[in-house]
Every structure is written in C-alpha cells, then in structure tokens.
Amino acid sequence: MQSALTLGDTLNFTTAVPDYSAAAGWVLKFRLIPRLSGTAVLLTGTADATDPTLHRITVTASATALWTAGPYSWASWVEKSPAVYSVGSGA
Secondary structure, eight states: OOSOOOTTSOEEEEEOOTTSOGGGTOEEEEEEEESSSSOOEEEEOEEOSSOTTSEEEEEOHHHHTTSOOSOEEEEEEEEETTEEEEEEEEO
C-alpha cells in the first residue's frame, strides 16, 4: 500500500497475500481510519487482470478528493465466506 496519497489523486496498487490469493477466491479489504477526525474508509480489492493471484485496490480521484486530509491508521483482512483473517495493520 502507498505510504502517502494526495487527496484528489487516483489510488491504484496491487498486493500479494501469499496464503490468500485472489485467484483462490479470497477478497482483500482495507479499513483506513483517520487518526485526527473524519470517517473511516473501506476499500475492497479485486483480482488483478494481469496476475489474478494479486489483489488490486483502485479508488477514483473523485472519491479520494472527499477523504479527510491527515494521517491514517489501517487494517487489512481477507474474506472467503465464512472465513475472515486479519493480514496486516499500520499507520
């Protein structure tokens, strides 16, 4: 995941979660939580078109323009009903 984003820019990245690939039906999700104020943002990945083992997260520029400026904490997890597993967190 990117370490910084300018509000109003497109967010677009892939990430691998080796034990939980998109090709195997796992869905990667991120929750971005503003550390000062604002509303949390939920991001849902899809299988990457070029390498379906990777998870792709894409958010439009118009959507990121609405986010709160400032530092965020984040948590990520994978889901494949009925299983849910945490896979990362940070700031």
